Amino acid sequence: MSHWRDPEFREYPAIPHMGGYHTACQASRSPDMEKLSVFITTFNNARTLPACLDSVRWADEILILDSFSTDATLDIAAAHGCVIHREAFKGYGPQKQSALEKTRHRWVLLLDADEALSPESQAEIRDLMRRGPDADGYTLPRQEQLFWRMSDPRVRMNHFLRLFDKNRGHIDAMPIHAAPKVEGRIARLEHPFYHFGETSLHVKVDKVNAYSSGLVREKRGRGVSPNPWKMVFYPPFAFVRSYLFKRAFLNGWAGFMASVVMAFYAFMKYAKLHEAAEFERVGARAMPPGAPPQEGPPEIRG
Numbered sequence: 001m002s003h004w005r006d007p008e009f010r011e012y013p014a015i016p017h018m019g020g021y022h023t024a025c026q027a028s029r030s031p032d033m034e035k036l037s038v039f040i041t042t043f044n045n046a047r048t049l050p051a052c053l054d055s056v057r058w059a060d061e062i063l064i065l066d067s068f069s070t071d072a073t074l075d076i077a078a079a080h081g082c083v084i085h086r087e088a089f090k091g092y093g094p095q096k097q098s099a100l101e102k103t104r105h106r107w108v109l110l111l112d113a114d115e116a117l118s119p120e121s122q123a124e125i126r127d128l129m130r131r132g133p134d135a136d137g138y139t140l141p142r143q144e145q146l147f148w149r150m151s152d153p154r155v156r157m158n159h160f161l162r163l164f165d166k167n168r169g170h171i172d173a174m175p176i177h178a179a180p181k182v183e184g185r186i187a188r189l190e191h192p193f194y195h196f197g198e199t200s201l202h203v204k205v206d207k208v209n210a211y212s213s214g215l216v217r218e219k220r221g222r223g224v225s226p227n228p229w230k231m232v233f234y235p236p237f238a239f240v241r242s243y244l245f246k247r248a249f250l251n252g253w254a255g256f257m258a259s260v261v262m263a264f265y266a267f268m269k270y271a272k273l274h275e276a277a278e279f280e281r282v283g284a285r286a287m288p289p290g291a292p293p294q295e296g297p298p299e300i301r302g
Contacts, residue, residue, distance in 0.1 A: 035129075038061065042077070049076050058126065061105060064084050067087065085099070092174070092178040096178055108163075115142075118191055137187075138163040141193075145197065147257065151255075174218065213297075231274065
């Protein structure tokens with residue numbers, strides 16, 4: 001049996017396959033069916049990766065670009081017959097673009113390691129590949145885990161462009177919510193995929209804190225000036241939009257809690273931008289003599 005060897009980690013057995021993954025699934029493939037590559041970036045995703053990979057085990061290629069995980073992520077990927085690459089993390093957009101460029105097939109599906117296709121979504125995508133796509137890209141609705149439950153399917157889901165012709169698309173360079181950009185016609189698929197990322201209120205608040213800091217760096221890099229009134233008026237609107245307009249109330253108390261965190265996220269984006277500007281404007285002048293040096297928030301420390 002051949003092996004893929006990582007010079008800095010360990011040896012991974014390559015699972016034999018017929019031009020793709022999992023030969024039992026390949027046997028039922030029509031010869032003229034459009035081939036599909038799935039690409040996933042990973043870092044210490046051993047908890048969620050099995051569900052993700054199981055949901056796309058029928059794909060022709062599953063490509064993993066790992067950022068030097070220290071848990072069982074690579075063992076799991078190898079056991080599922082994935083093509084494995086390792087690179088230092090370059091940022092969400094550049095990392096996903098690098099993974100995209102390594103795929104073999106024209107049609108690609110982007111998944112995060114804490115996402116998985118629902119059975120209905122799997123069938124819909126396979127049928128589309130069998131019939132032949134009639135658009136350049138497709139968005140899918142995403143059903144979220146909300147702490148102790150999955151979001152009610154009647155809640156308005158966000159749609160994400162994930163399935164596309166890579167000859168017509170690329171991954172943008174946004175520092176946080178990097179996403180595919182496709183030139184051409186975009187169509188919608190009906191059935192959702194799952195997101196298992198927000199397993200607790202603690203995790204969600206940690207993400208909000210990290211994401212808001214990343215967005216502040218991006219805005220400052222573009223020279224965006226802060227408007228403190230946005231942190232006054234936008235958070236209440238963000239709560240109403242989430243809880244009422246998107247029907248998060250159908251999720252009970254989990255929906256209320258998630259909507260409050262969305263309002264907090266809106267506040268943090270504009271508050272941190274204002275804070276960074278004030279630190280630069282005021283410096284140490286507002287502190288008493290002999291005060292310790294002021295480091296300022298991480299958004300202005302590099």
